[in-house]
Amino acid sequence: MDTPVIGVLALQGDVREHLTALAAAGAAARPVRRPDELDELDGLVVPGGESTTMSKLAGLFGMLEPLRERIASGLPVFGTCAGMIMLADKILDPRSGQETFGGIEMIVRRNAFGRQNESFEAAVEIPDIPGGPVEGVFIRAPWVESVGAGVQVLAEHGGHIVAVRQGHLLATSFHPELTGDHRLHQYFTDMVRDAR
Template identity: 80%
Template sequence: MTAPLIGVLALQGDVREHLIALAAADATARPVRRPEELAGLDGLVIPGGESTTMSKLATLFGVMEPLRERVRAGLPVYGTCAGLIMLADKILDPRSGQETVGGIDMIVRRNAFGRQNESFEAAVDVAGIEGPVDGVFIRAPWVESVGADVEIVAEYGGHIVAVRQGNALATSFHPELTGDHRVHGLFVAMVRAAG
């Protein structure tokens, strides 16, 4: 089977690490900065970074609305950390002018686990993956609540840290920073199933 073509939104954040993780999970990966680069993609990753900056850059580069349209049309999408915030239908504490792509019926809280110096790593059990994954939480959000169609994929410390709704997957943590590519493998399998 041909490797699916998965873009990584390359406006800001840990793009390179996702490109490497996707390649390790048997996908063809390429950076996406402009609306026309969304064409032909089988899936898309929205990386970690700073969600407010990412939102402003997506609008500035003209990619926000085309991205919303593709996600609404069913493009498989995976967001990590800031990417989780970008996929939320609602942010509890948005910064001024902050927008989201939406696509997952959830309410998220930015920087919920604390500031940069409170970042940590923890073993996280993820539904659909055998054995815990190493979750890297950097100024990580958590999911406050989800709608009826959202599957809770992982929890940590009593908080929701990974969810799935249809073709959309999101994690509060950064699996791309660990060398363990099983979460990316799970997303690549979602992309193949959607194709």
């Protein structure tokens, strides 16, 4: 089996945890901070963190336009929590000047499940992931308000969309990298292999 090279956008957030989960899923995982590093990748993870800070840092590091171009040209990308927000075509309640990479035809609501002290864990049923529900860690998590016709809803929690896929792009409201269950990272790694 081939070993795809999957980067983790290392501007802010759960970089180390994603690197560990990707390695366990059979990928060659590496942190990515500069636009030229995108050329070496078969796929990319945009981790959780704080979406407004991530947007500013992506601008400062010159990553916004290069990533938009790579996403548009078919680079597989997996966004978790803030990463989901960064992959949304539209944010319902953006902070002033907040930008996204876009790519998934969806509208997201930031911090929809509440503040830091309202964080929680819940079992999330994802039919595409064998082996029973995954444990979702929701930390100031967004949810998806609506999706376009090309978006596949993979999971809901409490009546809200929390996992989606559109072609080569995958996003979850929650943090699968914090659980020790690497099935979602395996699913994404397989997506990257299929796209090569």
